[in-house]
Amino acid sequence: MKNFTCAIPTVVHFGQGQIQKLGGEIAARSRKVLVVYGGGSVKRNGVFDAAAAQLNEHGIQWAELPGVEPNPRVATVREGVRLCREQGLDGVLALGGGSVIDCAKAVAAGFYYDGDPWDLSGKKLTPERALPIFTVLTMAATGSEMDDIAVISNPETNEKESFSGPCCYPAVSILDPTYTYSLPASQTAAGTADIMSHTFENYFSPIETSYLADSLAEAILRSCVKYGPKAIETPNDYEARANLMWNAAWAINGFLNMGKPVAWSVHRMEHELSAFYDVTHGVGLAILTPNWMRYVLNERTEARFARYGAEVWGLDPARPARELAEAAIQKTRDFFVSLGLPASLSELGIGPEYFPEMARKARNSGFDRTFVPLSAEDIVNIYQMSL
Ligand code: NZQ
Numbered sequence: 001m002k003n004f005t006c007a008i009p010t011v012v013h014f015g016q017g018q019i020q021k022l023g024g025e026i027a028a029r030s031r032k033v034l035v036v037y038g039g040g041s042v043k044r045n046g047v048f049d050a051a052a053a054q055l056n057e058h059g060i061q062w063a064e065l066p067g068v069e070p071n072p073r074v075a076t077v078r079e080g081v082r083l084c085r086e087q088g089l090d091g092v093l094a095l096g097g098g099s100v101i102d103c104a105k106a107v108a109a110g111f112y113y114d115g116d117p118w119d120l121s122g123k124k125l126t127p128e129r130a131l132p133i134f135t136v137l138t139m140a141a142t143g144s145e146m147d148d149i150a151v152i153s154n155p156e157t158n159e160k161e162s163f164s165g166p167c168c169y170p171a172v173s174i175l176d177p178t179y180t181y182s183l184p185a186s187q188t189a190a191g192t193a194d195i196m197s198h199t200f201e202n203y204f205s206p207i208e209t210s211y212l213a214d215s216l217a218e219a220i221l222r223s224c225v226k227y228g229p230k231a232i233e234t235p236n237d238y239e240a241r242a243n244l245m246w247n248a249a250w251a252i253n254g255f256l257n258m259g260k261p262v263a264w265s266v267h268r269m270e271h272e273l274s275a276f277y278d279v280t281h282g283v284g285l286a287i288l289t290p291n292w293m294r295y296v297l298n299e300r301t302e303a304r305f306a307r308y309g310a311e312v313w314g315l316d317p318a319r320p321a322r323e324l325a326e327a328a329i330q331k332t333r334d335f336f337v338s339l340g341l342p343a344s345l346s347e348l349g350i351g352p353e354y355f356p357e358m359a360r361k362a363r364n365s366g367f368d369r370t371f372v373p374l375s376a377e378d379i380v381n382i383y384q385m386s387l
């Protein structure tokens with residue numbers, strides 16, 4: 001196991017009714033916050049009203065930044081920074097999924113950055129200061145509620161880039177599974193694929209030396225396989241929503257890659273898809289992942305895929321490794337399809353015209369230390385397999 005530092009500072013209040021703790025937590029750190037939200041789902045499902053009641057009860061003033069886009073755009077971040085500066089705000093409260101939380105993080109860090117907030121992502125800066133960040137999560141997917149990453153899109157340049165830094169961990173996150181009951185089946189499916197992809201990125205690592213992290217990864221994957229379909233079939237199944245929500249936080253809060261190098265191959269390829277075509281993150285991952293698995297399956301990697309097949313899909317470990325590995329990959333594809341997710345880029349109307357440019361950009365963000373190092377040509381091949 002490699003050396004690592006474990007420091008996840010986010011306070012998580014998990015469970016039904018935990019919103020009651022929001023006001024006190026914010027009041028301990030901020031007096032006037034920017035309330036950030038998306039296209040209006042939080043107004044319809046009661047989350048906005050519940051948060052506003054907390055702010056009122058604790059005498060916290062606020063301004064609003066509505067309309068954060070899925071795949072949040074830098075123009076919205078700029079607007080948030082402007083509001084915080086003009087109105088003397090001293091905290092940011094995100095109500096929503098990963099896009100809203102990421103936008104809130106970029107506003108919080110952009111507040112102290114003396115330049116265009118796009119630089120944080122575009123130049124991959126590590127911000128040293130940010131306003132306190134609070135989140136009320138409404139969708140189990142990205143894990144942004146318990147990590148220090150923000151992913152921002154710049155449609156003018158077809159770029160989607162992330163930045164991170166310890167100051168970007170949310171100070172406090174409210175995780176109430178009932179707030180995800182209103183999530184449509186398509187987003188529940190995409191979120192489940194995203195959680196699984198984060199887990200795969202950590203699990204399929206060039207160094208397999210953390211038995212604890214690997215076993216936890218398998219447990220998260222089994223939990224997604226068990227509860228993803230349940231949440232789609234019965235949207236207000238508390239147990240299913242609760243397990244997905246906690247899976248999401250743990251898939252990317254750092255624990256799964258402590259002691260191991262991080263890979264993130266499929267995410268780099270998907271971010272280019274989102275950058276060029278604004279696709280839903282989890283949908284892009286579901287299309288690419290089984291093809292990436294097929295592409296990197298070889299004599300060196302087959303044992304890992306075989307273990308995945310036995311531990312996650314319950315396949316017979318006595319079968320030959322290559323056969324087991326191939327069956328596990330097919331199970332992965334079949335599972336995503338069973339959730340209603342597309343299996344090909346052509347289903348989204350995406351053709352091959354930008355593949356070389358997307359591959360070059362993805363490759364630039366690093367593919368040398370991944371599970372299987374990939375050239376730009378390899379990445380084009382995986383996009384082609386996904387057509
Ligand atoms: O806009 P609103 O009204 O909020 O509606 C959203 C949006 O349309 C809706 N939704 C969310 N919760 C709902 C709900 N609708 C009804 N009821 C609810 N309870 O779902 C749609 C998608 O929301 P979004 O926040 O975009 O989804 P997600 O959480 O998947 O976030 C995706 C973004 O996060 C980035 C992705 O690249 C993408 O930009 N990621 C962030 C990461 C991080 N910070 O660590 C890591 C991830 O790998 C990912 O890259």
Ligand code: ZN
Pocket residue numbers: 142194197198267281
């Ligand atoms: Zn993701």
